[in-house]
Amino acid sequence: MLPPVAYWIVKSEPSKYSYDQLERDGSAVWDGVRNFAARNNLRAMKKGDGLLFYHSQEGKEVVGMARVTRAAYQDPGTEEDWSAVDVAPAGRLKRPVGLAAMKAEPRLKDLGLLSRPRLSVVPVSRAEFELIVRIGGGTG
DNA sequence: GCCAACGTTGGC
DNA sequence: GCCAACGTTGGC
Numbered sequence: 001m002l003p004p005v006a007y008w009i010v011k012s013e014p015s016k017y018s019y020d021q022l023e024r025d026g027s028a029v030w031d032g033v034r035n036f037a038a039r040n041n042l043r044a045m046k047k048g049d050g051l052l053f054y055h056s057q058e059g060k061e062v063v064g065m066a067r068v069t070r071a072a073y074q075d076p077g078t079e080e081d082w083s084a085v086d087v088a089p090a091g092r093l094k095r096p097v098g099l100a101a102m103k104a105e106p107r108l109k110d111l112g113l114l115s116r117p118r119l120s121v122v123p124v125s126r127a128e129f130e131l132i133v134r135i136g137g138g139t140g
Numbered sequence: 141g142c143c144a145a146c147g148t149t150g151g152c
Numbered sequence: 153g154c155c156a157a158c159g160t161t162g163g164c
Contacts (some may be wrong), residue, residue: 013150034148035159056150099151118149118158146161152154 007129008041009052009062009113010087011120019053019063023089031075031084038121042083043072050129051087054113061096062132064089065139091139097132107131 010030012018022028033039051066070086077084102108108131112122124132133139 011150037159060151116158117151120149142164144161144163146159148159149157151156 005049006044006046007050007052007124007126008045009054009122009124010066011054011056011113013057014055014059015057018055019089019092022053022066022087023064023092027069027086027088029076029084030087031077031082033075033082033084033120035120037116038119039083041119041121041123042085044123045071045085047071050090052124052129052132053089055096059096060099062093062102062136063096064092065133066090093133093136093138094140095135095137097136101135102132105131105135 017028030042033042045068047068047070049068051068052062053064053066054062066087067090068085069088072083072085075082075084102111103114108114108128111128112119112124116122
């Protein structure tokens with residue numbers, strides 16, 4: 001039996017790196033994280049973990065799913081002790097799930113995205129993950 | 141080890 | 153563009 005996967009929300013400003021771009025690229029090196037808590041979350045990721053891709057600043061919505069394709073390794077952009085993972089797109093939501101919709105959903109009241117708004121990589125429970133995907137109409 | 145200053149993020 | 157929140161840095 002496969003080990004259970006974990007779930008995360010990763011944030012990106014679409015003007016810097018959008019979900020569209022990830023789909024065009026087919027995969028991406030998720031690097032440049034310079035926050036200890038976010039780094040620790042990156043390091044806890046395993047290949048196969050599920051990601052929700054959130055657009056910050058513009059959109060303010062979860063737009064799609066992605067998957068971890070390579071567990072944490074040295075961030076290639078620095079000599080310092082930071083980490084990167086590789087990710088691949090795993091389906092766009094039929095309807096993006098906006099920040100307001102998540103705030104309004106009682107079952108998402110403990111969502112890390114809401115309680116730790118400045119953290120760029122936050123864990124979510126399987127239930128939260130699946131609920132957000134369901135609110136978004138799935139990936140069709 | 142504390143705390144003030146500073147920089148960055150991100151919602152509004 | 154503003155401002156609040158918060159993480160990080162650096163002086164003491």
